[in-house]
Amino acid sequence: MSDASDDSFPASKLDRGKIFAKTGLKVGANYAKYLADRVTKGKDDGTRKRDLNTRNAQELFREFTKLRGTALKLAQSMSMDTGVLPEEFMDVMAQAQYQVPPMNKALVQKRIRDGLGAYPAQLFDAFEAEALAAASIGQVHRARLDDGTPVVVKVQYPNVRETIASDLAMARSIIKRIVKSPNLDEYMDEVRARLNEETDYLNEAENIAFFAEQYASDAVVTPQPVRAYTAETVLTMTYVEGQHLDAFLADDPPQARRDHFGQRLWDFIHEQIASDHRTIHADAHPGNFLFRTDGRLGVIDFGCVKTFPQDFRDDMLRLWRARIADDSAAIEPLLYRLDILHEGMDAAARARLRDFFDRFGSLIVRPYRTDRFDFGAPTFHQELQARFREASELRETTGSPHFVFLNKVLVGIFNLMGQLGPVIDTRRSRTLLEGTVTAL
Structure with a gap:
């Protein structure tokens, strides 16, 4: 930083x-x-x-x-x-x-006082003035509660919530010149909703508690919220130790270690997709995962969390099953239900989109076709890059607005797996998804 x-x-x-x-x-x-x-x-x-x-x-x-x-x-x-x-x-x-420049110490003190009603020295047994990390919406500081519990305190930058609407309006004016989509306003509304949630640290505290209850285990470590020291712009949570991906890879870990954490990541994502709650940690970028010496995967930052509607999640899983089975007859109506194809679209555009999504979908389900899949194989990553590049060149942008954050998860997890290069066992993830589809 x-x-x-x-x-x-x-x-x-x-x-x-x-x-x-x-x-x-x-x-x-x-x-x-x-x-x-x-x-x-x-x-x-x-x-x-x-x-x-x-x-x-x-x-x-x-x-x-x-x-x-x-x-x-x-x-x-x-x-x-x-x-x-x-x-x-x-x-x-x-x-x-x-690496984002942090606020200075005086401003941090003021933000905590404004949020919690007192300065850090009055609230914590110890508080580190230097930021542990600074990101897009806030920065975090290490601290210690009076009972000795190590915590981190996330402090939101001033004015972030107030600038969301104007920033998105400026972004929309640029995007509409590049992207042809009948759903652009719905996409922007979806982004605005998640950003408004992400700037409410009381909401994030609820997300942290939910994920701790659902997923903290021998495989995954999550923080716990400290509600007595949490407000809309200040969030206190227990400290989770571990290396970020860049530091982990810099140590040149052996393949077995890469496989181990790749499996943890893969299973964690699939447990969420198959869950009855349909609630997913939707910010799968490297800064939100920690690689620990005890073998557990640390998961942090629960501001961007997406709960998918039942019908959208279920139709996505039906489409996954149809792709696995190469069932073209089942795929067509699902593409319409998910608004990827829609009535009124001209025949050439429909054929172009159907061809692209058939090739893209077949690539996405490839890991599930075998019991073990090597994410370190360069050909898969190269094909994925080619499909993403092709998507950027499509004149039409279609699909339900719920794809905004599903795609963010998809791109994020495949990016992480590409950097880790693990060989993973896909049987458990396939069983989870198949079991959910069967129960629909």
Whole structure:
């Protein structure tokens, strides 16, 4: 995490709009210079284009760290390896997972006092003024309760909740020029709903308690909320120790260790999908998982949690079963039920989407076709990147708005598995899903 701190939190639509506009001008200037260099310096061997990508990504990240909130959530999405963005963007934007400038100490003290009614020294036996981590919506500090319990205190940046609507309005004005979709307003409403929940730390405390009750086990460790020291903008929870993915991989763990944690991740996600609650940890990026020396998987940050409607979850599982069975007759009506295909769509567009989703769906279910699957095999990851890239080139964006966060989970988990490269046993996950489908 950066040692720098920045207490400038532009809250008004005008101030934030100026930052967005300034960033656009800088990116445009970088691109204009690149085009000029192509004329004066001749053919590019790829070096200048990579430099352009890096400069633009750095400009975006620098300004997004000022905006925080919704803008940094976008940066986190940019860091996911989907094959759509150049790898220079992903390298720079990966900082959004771990390296955001924190608030200074005086502002942290004020935010805790405003939220809990007293300063940290009056509330905790010990409180570390230096942030343990800073992310898009808030930052966390280690502390200790009077009874000796180690905890972390998450402190929300000022004005984050108040800027969601204006940020999304600006984002929509850009997206609508790129994406053709009859459902764009519904997608934006879905994002707005989850962001409003994520900025309510009382809601996150409820999520933490739910996941602790449902999933804490010999395989998974979750925090527990400390409700006496939690408010809408300050959240206290028990401390979970472990390494983030980048530190874990830096130690060059043996394949058996990669397999072990890959299995933990895979099973954890499938338990949620098959659950009667249909409630999923919907922010599957590397900063939210910890790899522990005791072999358990640590799961943290429960702000972004999605509960899927019964009919949507059930239709998705029916589609999964139809894909496994290559049952084309069952697939067609399910694509309509999920609003991937819809009445009024012209024949060419319908054929194009059906072809894409048949190929994409067959790829997604491939791990379930065998008892063991090697996520370290480069061909699968390359094919996945190609499908994501192809999706970005489709003129039509279709599907239920519930796909917004299902896709986030899907991209996140496959990205994590691609980095870990584990060989996993898929029998338990397949049994969980098959059992749920049978019970429908």
